[in-house]
Amino acid sequence: MRRYGKYLIYAALVALVLFVGIQFLPWGPDRNNPEVTSTPQWTDPAAQELVESACYDCHSNETNWPWYSRIAPTSWLLGRDVTEGRTHLNFSEFDRFKDGMKEETIESVQEGEMPPFTYKTMHISAWLDDQEKQIMVDEFERIFE
Numbered sequence: 001m002r003r004y005g006k007y008l009i010y011a012a013l014v015a016l017v018l019f020v021g022i023q024f025l026p027w028g029p030d031r032n033n034p035e036v037t038s039t040p041q042w043t044d045p046a047a048q049e050l051v052e053s054a055c056y057d058c059h060s061n062e063t064n065w066p067w068y069s070r071i072a073p074t075s076w077l078l079g080r081d082v083t084e085g086r087t088h089l090n091f092s093e094f095d096r097f098k099d100g101m102k103e104e105t106i107e108s109v110q111e112g113e114m115p116p117f118t119y120k121t122m123h124i125s126a127w128l129d130d131q132e133k134q135i136m137v138d139e140f141e142r143i144f145e
């Protein structure tokens with residue numbers, strides 16, 4: 001039993017050293033928020049609010065970077081989501097995305113693909129019920145071309 005306890009302490013020390021060590025790896029996001037150059041012509045404030053709270057952290061230049069975006073390894077995953085999300089759809093550079101993205105955006109919400117499950121585990125407001133999904137979909141019908 002005593003020997004087992006010693007191994008546990010070693011394991012905890014190794015874990016601690018690794019955790020501290022990975023903080024110095026240069027893989028974290030730079031947590032930047034580039035300039036907002038073009039926004040959708042919102043028609044429904046309720047829809048705008050829903051999209052801002054469920055999509056903007058990854059699909060806008062107004063990302064709200066949480067404290068765990070400063071700590072590896074969650075910082076790596078988050079940084080990748082935002083970088084990748086912005087390349088697919090960016091509501092802050094909307095003129096580049098409004099043509100041709102309507103169907104895909106509507107489907108991503110209807111099929112429950114977006115927001116991603118991992119995001120929903122950390123953000124209660126990103127759980128959308130059918131009515132909220134419909135409010136968003138109706139607005140997407142109007143703001144995309």
Ligand code: HEC
Binds near residue numbers: 056082084105119
């Ligand atoms: C946690 C970050 C995150 C959030 C929040 C998020 N997305 Fe995404 N989104 C991504 C990433 C990463 C991709 C690219 C990879 C993929 O498709 O899974 C993506 C891709 C997309 C695409 C491209 C097509 C597709 O399905 O691959 C659309 C459209 C989209 N998201 C819409 C939305 C909408 C609408 C919301 C809000 C209801 C939303 N996303 C919320 C990260 C996010």
